[in-house]
Amino acid sequence: xxxxxxxxxxSSGIGEGIARALAADGFTVVVNSATSVEAGEKLAAxxxxxxxxxxxxxxxxxxxxxxxxxxxxxxxxxxxxxxxGVARPTPHGDxxxxxxxxxDRILGVNVVGTWQVSVAAVKAMEPGGQIINITSVGGSxxxxxxxxxxxxxxxVDHLTRLLAxxxxxxxxxxxxxPGPVETRLTSETLSARAARTSAMTPxxxxxxxxxxxxxxxxxxxxPFVTGxxxxxDGGINLVTHVDAPRD
Numbered sequence: 001x002x003x004x005x006x007x008x009x010x011s012s013g014i015g016e017g018i019a020r021a022l023a024a025d026g027f028t029v030v031v032n033s034a035t036s037v038e039a040g041e042k043l044a045a046x047x048x049x050x051x052x053x054x055x056x057x058x059x060x061x062x063x064x065x066x067x068x069x070x071x072x073x074x075x076x077x078x079x080x081x082x083x084x085g086v087a088r089p090t091p092h093g094d095x096x097x098x099x100x101x102x103x104d105r106i107l108g109v110n111v112v113g114t115w116q117v118s119v120a121a122v123k124a125m126e127p128g129g130q131i132i133n134i135t136s137v138g139g140s141x142x143x144x145x146x147x148x149x150x151x152x153x154x155x156v157d158h159l160t161r162l163l164a165x166x167x168x169x170x171x172x173x174x175x176x177x178p179g180p181v182e183t184r185l186t187s188e189t190l191s192a193r194a195a196r197t198s199a200m201t202p203x204x205x206x207x208x209x210x211x212x213x214x215x216x217x218x219x220x221x222x223p224f225v226t227g228x229x230x231x232x233d234g235g236i237n238l239v240t241h242v243d244a245p246r247d
Contacts, residue, residue, distance in 0.1 A: 002049070004074045006030045006066065008057055008117060009084030011040035013183040014134060017209025018081055018216050023047040025217055030070045032057075032084070057084045057113030058105075067120040080121040081216060082114040082156075083134040090146040103148050110152035114159065122167055132216055133160050133175040137233045140177065153177070157229045164227030172226040174219050179233025181207040202235030 004027065010019040011033035019029045020043075028049045033040040034056040044052035053069050055062035070077055086109045090097045118131050138144025139153030157175060164173040180197050198205050215232045219225060231237045 001076070002026065002028050003078040004028045004030070004070065004076050005079035005081065006032060006070055006077065006117075006121070007081040007083055008032045008066070008113075009034075010081075011036040011043060014178065014181055014209045014212050015081075015083040016043060017183075017213045018083060018134075019043060019047065019050070021210070021213035021217060022079070022081075023050060027079070028074050030066075030074070032066060034058075034084070056109075057082075057117050058108040060116055063113065063116035064120045066117060067124050071124050076126070077121060077124045078126075078129055079220060080117060080125075080129075080131045081134065082117060082131065084113055085110045085134070085152075087145040087149045090148075092142075092147055095147075098146065098148060102146070106146075106148040106152050107155070110149070111155045111159065114156055118163060118173075122171055125171055127170040129171040130220060131163065131171060131173045132219055133173070134212065135160070135175045135177045135229060137177050137179045137231060137237050140229070140231075141237055143236075160229060161227045168226055172223075174225060174227065175229040176212055176215050176219070177229055177231045177233065177237075178207055178212050179231070179236040181209060181212065183209060197236070200236065200239050201233070202238060205234060207232065207234060 005022050007015050007019045009015045010031045019031055023029045029047055031040045031044040031052045037054050040052045044050040051073055053066050055066040057063050088102050133156050135156045136153040138150035139157045144150030160173055160175040212232050
């Protein structure tokens with residue numbers, strides 16, 4: 001029977017790359033986004049047997065509806081990739097620029113949203129199901145687009161370990177922590193520091209969505225791995241925080 005995967009936040013960028021890779025590997029993919037409905041529907045139409053569900057993972061009812069709609073349409077759920085996330089770039093040294101709304105929205109989507117969809121998914125999965133959380137190198141190093149964003153990813157790193165322990169052996173839970181990844185949406189914001197970041201990275205380049213997608217497929221096919229946070233960052237996590245960019 002064809003395996004079914006949800007990829008949250010998959011209308012563009014890393015999520016789109018993951019959705020395309022899963023479809024190429026034979027999965028039926030459920031594409032999701034909170035707002036980019038046209039892009040999500042277009043992607044789903046391009047992938048075999050895929051469908052699209054608009055849902056904001058930060059909304060408890062939407063999180064449940066996303067999973068329930070997937071099972072209603074496709075009969076099962078095998079893999080959940082929690083990729084949905086938000087950020088508001090803010091220099092780490094500009095403490096006054098960070099608002100309470102930033103904290104509420106970023107933690108609400110990145111942490112609580114990941115939790116809510118995971119809880120709903122576990123209830124729908126048969127033994128052997130998998131959850132893969134997309135975090136960031138900023139969760140383990142003093143990096144990231146803002147302090148709230150980095151804190152949210154550190155929380156997801158630990159949530160990954162806690163869930164893996166709590167719901168194993170029936171469901172495996174792992175995380176992937178990308179470094180800077182070049183997409184259509186980030187190419188403009190990364191362009192100013194792309195050369196500097198690439199030069200600092202041991203592998204000498206920025207990441208691509210396909211790099212993250214390859215690790216998603218690798219984890220799916222690694223049955224004795226759970227509770228791990230795997231860096232897919234070209235080695236940027238090896239750079240000391242003294243040398244790394246502060247913004």
